[in-house]
Amino acid sequence: MKELVKVIAVSLVDHPDEIVVTEKETENSIILELHVAPDDMGKVIGKQGRIAKAIRTVVKAAASRDDKKVIVDIAQ
Numbered sequence: 886m887k888e889l890v891k892v893i894a895v896s897l898v899d900h901p902d903e904i905v906v907t908e909k910e911t912e913n914s915i916i917l918e919l920h921v922a923p924d925d926m927g928k929v930i931g932k933q934g935r936i937a938k939a940i941r942t943v944v945k946a947a948a949s950r951d952d953k954k955v956i957v958d959i960a961q
Contacts, residue, residue, distance in 0.1 A: 917955065
């Protein structure tokens with residue numbers, strides 16, 4: 886899941902070298918934190934959060950076979 890989020894983010898931003906994805910796993914969920922450059926924050930979130938919602942949808946679909954809840958958090 887971590888690599889999937891990173892691949893999607895790299896294709897969206899202007900500064901792909903500043904992307905950091907951290908993964909925290911609990912007993913029933915996985916939390917992925919996406920950190921991007923401040924200039925790229927708007928590109929990852931999108932208008933009215935549409936791109937962020939699309940990223941979350943793709944990751945949830947990919948994680949559906951693991952029976953774990955996946956949370957994608959876009960951090961500043």
